[in-house]
Amino acid sequence: MSGPLRGGLRAMEQGPPRRSRDFRAAALRLIRRLTPQRMLTVTVIVLSVLGIGIGVIGPRILGHATDLLFNGVIGRELPAGLTKEQAVDAARARGDTTFADLLSGMNVIPGQGVDFGAVARTLLLALGLYLIAALLVWIQARLLNVAVQRTMVTLRADVERKIHRLPLSHFDSRQRGELLSRVTNDVDNVQTSLTITINQLLSAVLTVVAVLAMMLTISPLLTLITVAAVPLTLWVTRMITRRSQRLFVAQWRNTGRLNAHIEETYSGFTVVKTFGHREAARDRFTGLNDDVFHTSFGAQFFSGLVSPATMFVGNLSYVAVAVLGGLQVATGQITLGSIQAFIQYVRQFNQPLTQIAGMYNSLQSGIASAERVFDFLDEPEHTPDPAAALPLSASPPRVEFDRVSFSYREGHPVIEDLSLVAEPGSTVAIVGETGAGKTTLVNLLMRFYDVDSGRILVDGVDITTISRESLRAGIGMVLQDTWLFGGSIADNIAYGRPGATRDEVIEAAKAAHVDRFVHTLPDGYDTWVSDESGRISAGEKQLITIARAVLARPRLLVLDEATSSVDTRTELLIAQAMAELRRDRTSFIIAHRLSTIRDADLILVVSHGRIVEQGTHAGLLARRGAYWEMTQA
Template sequence: MSGPMRGALRMQQAPAEKSRDFTGSALRLVKRLIPQRGMAAAVIVLSVFGIAIGVIGPRILGHATDLLFNGVIGRQLPAGLTKEQAISAARARGDTTFADLLSGMNVVPGQGVDFGAVGRTLLLALGLYLVAALLVWMQARLLNVTVQRTMVALRSDVEAKVHRLPLSHFDTRQRGELLSRVTNDIDNIQTSVSVTISQLLTSVLTVLAVLVMMLTISPLLTLITVFTVPLSLWATRTITKRSQKMFVAQWRNTGRLNAHIEETYSGFTVVKTFGHRAGAREQFSEFNEDVFHASFGAQFFSGLVSPATTFIGNLSYVAVAVVGGLQVATGQITLGSIQAFIQYVRQFNQPLTQVAAMYNTLQSGVASAERVFDFLDEPEQSPDRDAVLPAVGHAPRVEFEHVSFAYREDTPVIADLSLVASPGSTTAIVGPTGVGKTTLVNLLMRFYDVDSGRILVDGVDTATVSRHSLRSRIGMVLQDTWLFAGTIRENIAYGRPDATDDEVIEAARAAYVDRFVHTLPDGYETRVSDDGGNISAGEKQLITIARAFLARPQLLILDEATSSVDTRTELLIQQAMGELRRDRTCFIIAHRLSTIRDADLILVMEAGRIVEQGTHAELLARRGEYWSMTQA
């Protein structure tokens, strides 16, 4: 079965998800414009005046047509007669149609075209069109500023929301999906809002203004024109009901595709190493095909709106042309008036067609807005406290009192755990993978809050103080290194941006970064990519250690900090760590037991509990779990 056939089958088997609350999301999006209400009001005022002036143009041009037509007919009539005499003479010779035509005209027998009046009328129309164009241009500029400011505020809200979300939110979602919401979806909202507001405002005002002008010319022809509006609305609603859910599927599938691309590119080496290229390509093709079919379906059905409404509008155009021609022939309306009315019919139908076509953009924008609003409505981490940890100049005492925690209610990770880390001591945590070692660190940093029990720093419950005041006392070196796109100096100074160059170099020397920096082309100004791909894993690890040196924390957490370095560098790092740990309370998570021999206290964990604790020598003498680990 071919790719398109498979995609079509999948689309039939799994109907696209429908927007949960289209109207609510659209209204919520409109409310985002409230802070810019002053500028939005100016946009409306300019639109009203611009459109009001613009719709007068056809009426003035119709008057110019009447002047020309009256002059042409008047020159053919004998001079000296009155209009009434000319009409009577036409009826007397049996030319009733010509007589009816003359009765509806403002003609002077024997008088030709008044080109001066025609010129003044055309100049007036030209001036009005120029003023209308200027007002519309100003309206477009102000609307652009209004939308841009609104999107800036929306991006700021999303960015602020990211920092208020708990770590669990990011642990359970793909980064590519999140990035798609805060980039692609917001960009789509910006485009949709700009197009929608501009066209919708202009179209509604144009329809109202044109409707008034048409009523002043002929109520009957106006009724014929308006009669087709319900048909256009019915066609639009029928088609867009089908396309709306496809736009939701389009952006959902786009987010899924972006997540796959981000994961594949960030782990490209692993993908190639394990021979998963074919599988990655196949999955990409599947996701890409889903995006194609959802997008194609959405655009196909929404694209039917414009032809349908145009066809219905042309029906009214034909009807007006026929009935209007009969009215001109019978003298009920002038030629210039029917010319102006036909222009108004075009102006009346065009906004309806634009609104119908714009609905496709509106649906796409609201689908993206719903995804962004879902993100903004995500549960946030518990409110932070105003209290701060007391400022002290010594290493803190850390206590875990009967702490229990579970990521999921039915699967406890830490169970009734208690420990005490004395000021300035080094506490090592060892045990098999998955026993809760890193979870202890997450709880100490308050990335997660404990389910029960307390964590005390110098006797203060960490749950009662602000997260910032707690984390500002802690330095952390993780197993998974992280560097941002910038220079090596900037990466080392990440925790202290105001640090001097001498302080940065001192920290780099302490962490043995200085050894390899001088081999790089630009030294400390060498730029690294956001994933540190242009330097080795061990060098990245050293830079993160230097970052911890420079931060001068009172409490230090080392999570497998030497896992990415060679044995010789590990020995150097252990010496540096000894200096870094001096006068600091330190927690070390390690699988290499050689890195924790000199720890003041070693905790052996199993299934979220401490099963042994003591010094290296004490634990070896007990010949228990720790001794078994050393033998292994």
Template sequence: MSGPLRGGMRAMAQGPPQRSRDFRGAAVRLVKRLTPHRALTLTVIALSIVGIALGVIGPRILGHATDLLFNGVIGRELPSGMSKEQAVEAARARGDNTFADMLSGMNIVPGQGVDFGAVGRTLLLALALYLVAALAVWVQARLLNVAVQRTMVDLRADVERKVHRLPLSHFDTRQRGEVLSRVTNDIDNVQTSLAISISQLLSAVLTIFAVLVMMLTISPLLTLITVLTVPLSLWVTRLITRRSQRMFAAQWHNTGRLNALIEETYSGFTVVKTYGHRDAVRTMFAERNSDVFHAGFGAQFFSGLISPATMFVGNLSYVAVAVLGGIKVATGQITLGSIQAFIQYVRQFNQPLTQVAGMYNTLQSGIASAERVFDFLDEPELAPDPDGTLPHTDSPPRVEFEHVSFGYHDDRTVIADLSLTAEPGATVAIVGPTGAGKTTLVNLLLRFYDVDAGRILIDGVDIATVSAASLRSGIAMVLQDTWLFGGTIADNIAYGRPRASREEILEAGRAAFVDRFVHALPDGYDTVVSDDNGMLSAGEKQLITIARAFLARPRLLVLDEATSSVDTRTELVIQHAMAELRRDRTCFIIAHRLSTIRDADLILVVDRGRIVEQGTHAELLARHGAYWDMTQA
């Protein structure tokens, strides 16, 4: 079964998460990421307070303007020369008690019309306050964006550093697309959600508090009626979000599975087409795409119910306030301008609740992604790197494996009590059937994995006691699987020595016979290539990686099927280059071709993690043992 299909079945067996494990904990942890930028954060909060405070005062000032207009209109209709009290008594004498009650609650002067100057000054004051509030909110939004962007830069940097601290086993047991989805899509989603959520949540909390204070100064009774609907809104919101929260967690889990399938399919596209699995992959893609659709649709549908539900509950309080407020105006208990302001405050009070409820889907989506990123950051890391270093010398090292045992899993041993010695400057070839543990020995030598038992010594120093950088700085490796990075051919050759001169790069290219094909390319050594652009053949890529090893000038050289991708004629040429490359270096060769290992100083035949034979080529042939059987096969 192909890689994409096998990976897809493994991912489907895991199943989507039912819901975020710790919504509150992930949210708090995400907010704490802002603390390194506390100065910006505090400035954002201060500007929000200023903007909201000025915005909340606005309705009260507009209500005063309404009172000035209404008082002027009513006052103009009353006879001049009498006092307000006389006008009230006259209305009661006529039996118009409702009008009299209303007049008693107004600030009028009989016979005096509208003071348009006062109205104009009031409106200008309101306009000025709204302009300052808008400016404060605009600056606050800009600074908040800066704080969020810097936080995301820090988060991406933490993730990048985490990648280098994780053991190789972490990536061996996970699909590459799933890991990429966490460090790209999920972080982008966190960034969007954080910017929106913080802005709206901060604005909502401050607005609710400020509006509540202003409503209490107008009418405690009407304020109580407004607040009574809040528990109902919260209950409705909680009822809906409990369902949508599970949907968002499933949405991002399924997105990771879909990305994993896409990455595997395109990485192995030739294999998929060759073995006729296109229909199977399409079917699996349709299934995973459908999973993303249904989870995303369900999450958006349920979270989309929050806004209209809370708006409906809020309108109940709006209607109650309008009816009761009208009665209060008619009875003179409150002015028309005050009730106008109060109704605006009711809208302002309900709007943040509706707004927060409406953006809760964004918040849930962001927290679901944040939880996935934090899970990645919480993965067990490599043990702290020792401070020791290998001796600085240009001479080839002596390498010893002393009773080394290792297994990738506790229940399966790959290397069992293996001991070997590579003398300084010697070439040691490791041969054996597939799965015998040849590449595992190289992984242990480079400390991609730590041994379960025994020791590996270089010049008498246990590699477990030195830093990985010190160990690997003297080792060059040419693998069976080539890998080129996006850049020029010269950049790829200089990957092991970025400060190498141009002449040194060209010399390494000539030594590895890169010159044989590079001049036929558009820009020679400055031709831009990558691992998957199809410009170079597998053999040409291999020659570039060999040139990379030449330029690195290592003390210890590891060749893992380094000539497997080149033709026989090219291999003969490379053998001469390899001989030069191995000179004055300790070298480990893993190969199946007899021509590659014939001249090795020591050949180790490994089977099931044990050395079953060792000696030179001639010695092993003379024994007619396992090595002889391999050469005959």
């Protein structure tokens, strides 16, 4: 066995799912997605039946033209004035039994040559039918393409909506590149597979049925010989595809792993170069790339065997029909034109079977991708949202954590029996060592996760009784990890409030001290940036995200290490802007730099998910406890 093939089998065996769990169920689920296009689908089927039905009549008409020519050639050689029966008796009297048997099966008129007018009319009829069949099949293919494309638009929309219904824990526990591979590569592969196979599969099945019916009208015996080869064809196909199917599943799984590594390496390329991990990253890429190569090679190798194998079996039946049919023509049991038409039908009968076997390559690949997409669509979503909305109010809210407990993994609590109150308009600062649960509190407040026990109240309303959209609409948030979308600086700021005017965007930018560096850029507020953009520094990116929060005009403000990437001077400027921003809002500040929270109304010191100290900056210093130790450190 060749190296790539052997490697493909090895890579397949290493992966957890050795084959698609339910090929038939995934295929039926994919087909059911075409049901919204049922009118188009019915039209496609009707046009296919008409087109293929008209097309398969062609060989029979051409066989009739052959009979006209052959009858004319033989009839011209026979004496005029005799009947066919007399000519047959004369041949038998001469001892020419073979010719007599041949003549008995023909519709010949002794002394009459070829009727070229009848031959021409027959050929024109065949040509007209072929043109009509081609037109119908072309229309059918166009309509089917429309149905498939509409179905894929719906599938992509379902995937997009699913992304927004998944809990944050889903994304926290998976590599981004692998997820992107499912919603891009796999969806595209499903589209390609559907486009290629469904049209061929439909026409192939209808062709087999129509051709079979036409063959039965010519010779049931020859039809039986042709059909007898089908079980052998199916057995050969099954033996090959059982192995290639597992390899296709492994191929797309390995493709997802490769994409995850590429995305991760590219996003952190500076870190990779800084710590000298280029060789390790390259070796990892080579290993994953080899896995994709081996499984892809193996899948293509085995699936590629299907077409020649089925063609070989089909040729066996073709030879058998040609030999037996020739004997029947010689004995007058069938006409030459009929056996010519039958041999054409055998080709037409075997061709769809070979075509179906050949397209199984693409079909298996598409079903493997469809299964991965359906797995994504079946992922558990966050708990359904109640219809209720948070009561609208212009005043800052009161926020209360009432005996809240939470864990990301069962048995490993992050927050335990925590209670706190943020009075309306107050600023609550949360400090503590790394992993103490500070950011988790924000995730719970935003309902990125739901509490295991206890309640979180906003203006006395349990946040689990209102919609997430309603809750988050009143919260402005600046995270430690900045994120800019591909677009202009003005667009990124306006993301906080899409309907804001240009003047409002600039006002927010000035409040967050973005305006002071924007004018140094070539296009000002229209400068194109993205999260990977090198035009602006990490600190400047953070200022833009702060301006985004300023523009949103939230009632509740959450700052999670919002000044972690800025210099001391900028930090002072932001502190001034934040003091103004927090004036009429309830605010939560998570910070490691204690200098940013000196003026907070309440400082909470969190350790191992519990509040160990709380008070003002001065009061906590006077207590000389955990907070005082942090300031000394």
